[in-house]
Amino acid sequence: MRYWRLNFTAGNSVAILLAEFRLIAGGTNVAIGCPATADGQYSSTYAPGMAVDNNVATHWQYNAAYPHWLKVDLGAATSIGIYEVVAEDAAGATYSPTAWTLESSEDGVIWTERDAQSGLTWTNGEVKTFVIALPVTITGNATIATGAAVDSVVIREATTRAHVETIIPAVNGDWTADVMVGQYDISYFASGCQPICHGPYTIE
Numbered sequence: 001m002r003y004w005r006l007n008f009t010a011g012n013s014v015a016i017l018l019a020e021f022r023l024i025a026g027g028t029n030v031a032i033g034c035p036a037t038a039d040g041q042y043s044s045t046y047a048p049g050m051a052v053d054n055n056v057a058t059h060w061q062y063n064a065a066y067p068h069w070l071k072v073d074l075g076a077a078t079s080i081g082i083y084e085v086v087a088e089d090a091a092g093a094t095y096s097p098t099a100w101t102l103e104s105s106e107d108g109v110i111w112t113e114r115d116a117q118s119g120l121t122w123t124n125g126e127v128k129t130f131v132i133a134l135p136v137t138i139t140g141n142a143t144i145a146t147g148a149a150v151d152s153v154v155i156r157e158a159t160t161r162a163h164v165e166t167i168i169p170a171v172n173g174d175w176t177a178d179v180m181v182g183q184y185d186i187s188y189f190a191s192g193c194q195p196i197c198h199g200p201y202t203i204e
């Protein structure tokens with residue numbers, strides 16, 4: 001997934017401080033230097049980019065009550081198996097977030113929850129490492145009778161009916177999507193045709 005976001009839900013009500021947010025693929029922190037945004041910043045010295053500058057002596061800071069968020073754009077779809085959060089080295093024990101969800105997105109619009117943490121405690125400068133499940137890539141081909149691609153392919157969770165992803169196929173109907181292990185149904189939509197829904201498919 002290209003976009004990664006931490007949604008912070010609990011911590012000190014005065015401020016949030018975070019030295020580093022690392023997204024690790026194949027042993028490398030691929031978040032370094034990537035565009036980072038957040039719900040706010042104390043000043044340019046404490047801008048969101050300070051959380052992805054590969055320097056534990058700098059930090060993102062925003063003096064406001066929760067919730068907060070921090071988002072990184074990796075520039076291209078990337079499979080992340082591990083992420084790390086590093087506390088600020090002088091006051092991180094007090095001002096680090098204690099609960100969050102991690103989400104990823106292909107387009108920055110539709111987000112999938114990848115991890116959730118709560119009740120965390122910190123020491124100054126502490127590094128916390130979290131392992132997340134990798135998605136599974138699924139593929140298909142969807143065309144109408146003329147051979148043209150359908151307009152869209154919609155993936156939903158089979159039990160909750162929750163929307164997972166909408167894909168616009170290639171002109172030949174080929175499509176691909178990254179989903180977590182689970183059960184899904186897949187619907188095909190084309191102008192002038194009745195929608196078709198197949199499934200449930202078990203992805204494991």
Ligand SMILES: [Ca+2]
Nearest residue numbers: 019050055058
């Ligand atoms: Ca930093």
